[in-house]
Amino acid sequence: MGRQWDVVSGVGVTALAVAAARAVETSRPDALTEDPYALGFVEAARAPVKLPTSQVEAAAFDGQGYWLEATTYVAVRTRAFDDYFRRAAEAGVTQAVLLASGLDSRAFRLPWPEHAVIYEIDQPLVLDFKLRVLREHGATAGGVHRPVGADLREDWPTALEAAGFDRARPTAWLAEGLLPYLPAEAEESLFQEIHRISAPGSRLAVETIGDLSAGLAGTAANDGVRTLGVDVRDLIHTEQRPAPADRLAGLGWSVREVAATEAAADYGRPLSPSFAARDARYVFAHRP
Numbered sequence: 001m002g003r004q005w006d007v008v009s010g011v012g013v014t015a016l017a018v019a020a021a022r023a024v025e026t027s028r029p030d031a032l033t034e035d036p037y038a039l040g041f042v043e044a045a046r047a048p049v050k051l052p053t054s055q056v057e058a059a060a061f062d063g064q065g066y067w068l069e070a071t072t073y074v075a076v077r078t079r080a081f082d083d084y085f086r087r088a089a090e091a092g093v094t095q096a097v098l099l100a101s102g103l104d105s106r107a108f109r110l111p112w113p114e115h116a117v118i119y120e121i122d123q124p125l126v127l128d129f130k131l132r133v134l135r136e137h138g139a140t141a142g143g144v145h146r147p148v149g150a151d152l153r154e155d156w157p158t159a160l161e162a163a164g165f166d167r168a169r170p171t172a173w174l175a176e177g178l179l180p181y182l183p184a185e186a187e188e189s190l191f192q193e194i195h196r197i198s199a200p201g202s203r204l205a206v207e208t209i210g211d212l213s214a215g216l217a218g219t220a221a222n223d224g225v226r227t228l229g230v231d232v233r234d235l236i237h238t239e240q241r242p243a244p245a246d247r248l249a250g251l252g253w254s255v256r257e258v259a260a261t262e263a264a265a266d267y268g269r270p271l272s273p274s275f276a277a278r279d280a281r282y283v284f285a286h287r288p
């Protein structure tokens with residue numbers, strides 16, 4: 001993986017693909033989550049191949065239904081973590097950190113509590129692009145918004161604290177669509193660092209996927225991203241590592257795990273068999 005990327009290169013392409021999926025979901029009358037900025041991101045990126053932003057385009061993109069299945073997975077995941085931030089706000093947590101936030105627009109579209117401060121960490125070029133598009137759409141954040149351009153394999157906590165992060169204040173952390181792209185030692189350090197700078201009362205939500213690489217082999221979704229010149233399998237680290245739920249429990253956090261299949265069924269949008277087989281889970285942890 002290169003040291004720097006934007007939304008049409010390297011792992012940044014995955015942020016664009018997820019935004020495209022959210023645009024497709026937003027176009028549905030029964031959308032699980034609505035992202036008014038997702039379409040604008042895809043249009044502004046001017047990728048060499050335009051990713052689908054409606055159900056019709058998604059179905060036509062691969063002709064096999066796979067891209068639509070991926071969209072359902074992204075919609076379920078997005079909604080599950082939207083609900084997590086709503087619960088954190090209700091519990092009075094006013095500091096949030098979105099790790100590898102990509103083109104996530106939650107800072108601009110969720111109802112945040114009064115005095116909320118929302119940090120987003122991703123590569124500088126990804127954040128610059130996102131903020132430019134949001135500005136063009138007249139978006140305003142629901143709290144104080146502090147983007148932090150940093151590499152999550154390096155000393156990101158120093159950059160976060162330099163931007164104003166307060167380690168005495170309970171935090172709602174999110175790691176969504178991130179872990180497969182981190183080498184094992186960076187993942188270990190990520191959890192240790194989160195623990196080190198989290199006040200009691202902090203929360204963490206994490207997406208884990210059993211074996212993303214196996215799930216992607218020869219799939220139309222990966223073929224779609226490959227048209228942009230990136231093979232997702234080349235971006236993924238597959239070394240064995242402890243499960244996040246075990247790691248967090250070992251650090252003294254209380255942990256609840258929800259299978260993506262269960263979340264999808266609860267939202268009335270079951271996953272396709274190929275996505276159900278990926279063993280994706282959402283870990284919700286709380287530091288007493």
Ligand SMILES: C[S@@+](CC[C@H](N)C(=O)[O-])C[C@H]1O[C@@H](n2cnc3c(N)ncnc32)[C@H](O)[C@@H]1O
Pocket residue numbers: 011012014015018019099100101102103104121122123126150151152153176177178181182
């Ligand atoms: C699949 S996208 C997920 C984006 C966002 N969380 C979402 O769900 O919409 C992966 C994101 O991880 C970011 N990323 C991957 N490795 C990173 C690293 N070492 N440092 C900073 N960001 C990283 C990429 O730039 C990209 O935005």
